[in-house]
Amino acid sequence: MPSNFNTYGEAVEAVENSSFKIEEEADTSKSSWIKSAKFYSCDGVSGYLIFSTDKHEYIHENLPVSMWEEFKNAESFGKFYNSHIKGAYQMISK
Numbered sequence: 001m002p003s004n005f006n007t008y009g010e011a012v013e014a015v016e017n018s019s020f021k022i023e024e025e026a027d028t029s030k031s032s033w034i035k036s037a038k039f040y041s042c043d044g045v046s047g048y049l050i051f052s053t054d055k056h057e058y059i060h061e062n063l064p065v066s067m068w069e070e071f072k073n074a075e076s077f078g079k080f081y082n083s084h085i086k087g088a089y090q091m092i093s094k
Contacts, residue, residue: 011059011092015040015048022047022065026072033078039068049085060089 005011022041028034034051041047049060049068067084074080 005092008057008059008092012050015050015059018042020047024068024072026077028077031077034081037072037077039063041065049089056093059092060085061092063089
């Protein structure tokens with residue numbers, strides 16, 4: 001995977017068209033803010049979190065698998081995101 005992307009679309013295309021050891025999607029049906037959340041990891045240690053809201057789409061790089069596990073099991077995705085992920089991991093947004 002490239003270490004830098006020029007656009008959000010380039011990043012999504014690269015991630016979604018690569019082979020990963022872990023490819024998972026969280027059930028976001030209970031969330032009023034986060035509409036979809038997917039995680040991709042090549043090494044089983046860290047990876048890419050791709051999620052969307054009604055207005056934006058985001059990719060966070062180098063998110064630890066353990067953080068993904070906590071996120072997808074959180075009572076509130078939005079609260080967990082704002083407390084543990086936002087500002088802590090490199091982000092690309094659309």
